[in-house]
Amino acid sequence: MSEQAVGNGPLPVVPYLKGAGTEDPYLEGLKCDACNAIFLGDRVTCSKCGARDQLQATRLENKGKLYVYSIVYRSFPGIDVPYISAIVDLDGGGTIKGNLIGVEADPANLTFDMELDVVYGDALGRKDKDGNSYISYFFKPAV
């Protein structure tokens, strides 16, 4: 994070969001050469098969399917509710969790396996203690 903090653009909300502030943001996974498991975030060893130093950075797809969700009505002070907390299986592998936006938070509007796009935007106006803004990822029903 620190090396990017010297730039002018927004910072990535998580280290595995790459290309923050560019036209082409994406999520990066680490894929195990030995067993194909996909991980988010830095690591050197695969927790599925135990292989060391066989994890390769891989660009995750910006499309996926809704695995499960919850609609959150009670959260911590200052957090807008309700919102949809979604677990999404990305096409091509990898599972991520995030907010599902662009659809009313009602179970009637949500179906398992519905097609979603991963979209990128400002992190709901949240800034860190140094005043930096952040770019986050969100899910939206596929267009």
Place this chain on the structure above:
Amino acid sequence: MSDVYVVGVDMIKFGRFPEKTVPQLGSQAALMALDDAGLTIQDMQALYCGNLGQANAMVGQRILQEIGQTGVAVVNCANACATGATAFREAWMSIKAGVFDCVLAVGVEQMGRGLLGGGGGGEGIPKEGLLGSGTMPAVFAEAGMEHARNYGTTFEQFAKVSVKNHHHSTLNPKAMYQIETPLDTVMNAEMISYPNTKLMCSVNVDGSAAAVLVSEKKARELGLNRAVKVKASVLTSDPYSDRDLVMPDVNGVTRIAAKQAYEMAGIGPEDVSLVELHDCFATAEILHYENLGLCSDGDAGRMIDDGEVALGGRIPVNVSGGLLSKGHPLGATGIANIYEVCTHLRGEAGDRQVEGARFGMTHVIGLGSACGIHILEKVA
């Protein structure tokens, strides 16, 4: 290796005790368990203490500073909501190993109110409500929705778990609440994280529970009248599964624990008379009917619909009222559910007694994840 017996076990009535310290709360249950065993702190060769909130603050030693500084070994342990079960299991292992004949296990917790989990942390900005929710009601809602996805389980079926456990707690004077909550009350309560309403979330309470564990030799000396035999003690961590690091998998960790526990006890799920399982949220209980082998996969919705898991049913689950109504003082829960099962095996459970109980099972999950399972057997 010696068999291990519980010869004393008790819990305080769960509630809110802000005027007490954590060691004071733990001491209460410790003394009650010693009295139940007819023993004193001078008889204990070690103390295994489970507490989360003050995990770095020597709670076990501070309990002995309240009730008797005998100089014995004290082990403090923290393992999320499996903390109490872990302390009990460490005590069990010390006897299995032949190191001790008579030890004390205490679980204690003093809780604040409000949401657990999702507090943020890490660098940068808070992630709660930005990258989904890490609050416990949401995490366990999502776990329940996986069951809904696989088997069509409904909001109403999840809600029935709460109706049942709240009903059970009306028969348990040590439960935090003794209040009936009809289905429409549960379903119309404030929605916290769909499909978990407020009445489908466990109650944050203060509490403590304790047990005296002894070797077979010691148990025979003391008399086996009210002794309960520990037939299996198992602790597992989350095995790899595809989504586990993003969506904690409480199923895999429970399934491997259950399999080991049944093997160790030499029994099957059909032999179990009652189960105290980790109903931290109503959604979670449904999953564990299947994870513990109480029914086949996909059959849990029918189990709750048909009342098979209610007191008087085929396999009563959480007759204490469960975490949903008895309350969930994190570090105490694992020993409190051992108290509940022992009470039934001793035939001392009063109005909520499961008749003819011979084997009972306890189960806890610590998210992150740990699963502790014990199988207990009536002796006399």
